[in-house]
Amino acid sequence: MDLGKVNLDAPHSMGTTIIGVTYNGGVVLGADSRTSTGVYVANRASDKITQLTDNVFVCRSGSAADSQIVSDYVRYFLHQHTIQLGQPATVKVAANLVRLLAYNNKNMLQTGMIVGGWDKYEGGKIYGVPLGGTIIEQPFSIGGSGSSYLYGFFDQAWKEGMTKDEAEQLVVKAVSLAIARDGASGGVVRTVIINSEGVTRNFYPGDKLPLWHEELEPHNSLLDILNSTSPEPMNI
Amino acid sequence: MTRKTSLTMESNQSNQHNSLLASEADSQRTLYPYVTGTSVVAIKYKDGILMASDMGGSYGSTLRYKSVERIKPVGKHSLLGASGEISDFQEILRYLDELILYDNMWDDGNSLGPKEVHSYLTRVMYNRRNKFNPLWNSLILGGVKNGHKYLGMVSMIGVNFEDDHVATGFGNHLARPILRDEWHENLSFEDGVKLLEKCMRVLLYRDRSAINKLQIAKITEEGVTVSQPYSLKTFWGFSAFQNPTVGAEGSWWVVVRWVRPNPDQKKLRRPPLLLPLILPPRSPQLAANLDA
Secondary structure, three states, X not given: OOOOOOOOOOOEEEOOOEEEXXXXXXXXXXXXXXXXXXXXXXXXXXXXXXXXXXXXXXXXXXXXXXXXXXXXXXXXXXXXXXXXXXXXXXXXHHHHHHHHHHHHOOOOOOEEEEEEEEEOOOEEEEEEEOOOOOOEEEOEEEEOHHHHHOXXXXXXXXXXXXXXXXXXXXXXXXXXXXXXXXXXXXXXXXXXXEEOOEEEEEXXXXXXXXXXXXXXXXXXXHHXXXXXXXXXXXXX | OOOOOOOOOOOOOOOOOOOOOHHHHHOOOOOOOOEEEOOEEEEEOOOEEEEEEEOOEEEOOEEEEOOOXXXXXXXXXXXXXXXXXXXXXXXXXXXXHHHHHHHXXXXXXXXXXXXXHHHHHHHHHHHHHHOOOOOOEEEEEEEEEOOEEEEEEEOOOOOEEEOOEEEOOHHHHHHHHHHHHHOOOOOOHHHHHHHHHHHHHHHHHHOOXXXXXXXXXXXXXXXXXXXXXXXXXXXXXXXXHHOOOOOOOOOOOOEEOOOOOOOOOOOOOOOOOOOOEEOOOOOHHHHHHHHO
């Protein structure tokens, strides 16, 4: 690694894997937790699932600064909208506010977002707002650099009408698979479940995630391995 | 360098009142599309217009979205199909919503026909092009009003024209030649659909951004119908496809000439049959004999 060529002042960008999935009764949002500045991991435990209202959250990917400022604006507008409306904002309104900012500032912003939530009119809904400001309602949505590795996985594993636990397990498995292959994703898996009953946040630390191909059981030290079994491990 | 960089809900792309600052202009031109749709094909037929497109939204080379409706009704008399940047298409639909709304509010019994909507779109696209900030779409506008069928196209730079059959993108290269050959006045609905499906199948074979999920929309004096999404059968069972490298140097397959059993026979009416016979790889028994 040539330190002379590494850009230590590169913009903070969330390589990221973000996922939003609807299930029978609500939505599950999931994300990794890595924020990188060029090749350095600036934050290994970031929270990319941001609250917009009591019932709507957004998964952020791309430029950390851009996605944060968009979330802040949308939260502000939604707050006022809720006061004026007299009842919780719908997921569709939240998603369209995100879209308006993304579309009208498309030349300056570099952020892809997944808006998910629950409202009493439509139930659980997921809206993708990729680069450019397109808005697209989907039964599930994946985004971020890690999502490239998940298109095939979801084509095969996704089914309509999953239960809450099935949906959450699917999301955790998917984010963990993406982390395994995407250098820009890593850390912990955070999930947020939103339904009529409310919001549940979960946390799956990196060491509790399943192991995939060519990954090994973690140990505290080689000494533990040597002490527990026969001298074999030292033979090459 | 002073730049107007605040985030706004209104478009930051249309604040060109003060055009003295070049840097302002740079931040306000659309550079490239992100999520794009591919070809749309449309024809006039006996009762009106038929329009077809697939439901793909590509993100570069990834076929990312597979349920994007790229044909939408506009008012009572028109259909709009679009290829190119989907976010710009969604914005155009909003502009048209407003246009139709204001037209309805006159409540004067008149309604905007396809020719008028086409003209409006042409103005919008051309004016955006003049500001170096185009809506990155190719649009097809078709409709029927008072018995008159209308089918027109507008490109992202404002080029517009009317014809009996139109297409966008790849469709211009692959579908229009077919239509030039096989389209005729007063096609029935069935013939029209078959003709469009022929075009869409070719596009599916040859356009890398096409997906096998399409919709065909129809507009007549009575109204608009957009079909439910469906897939076309594709055909791969050609013998040439099974063994495309027959006879090529170093390939697995060989060609054997069929020789006459008795070369001395003089009684011949036709020259010897030269049929290429394709041999399968060595049979297991033969292989076993040879290897043992």
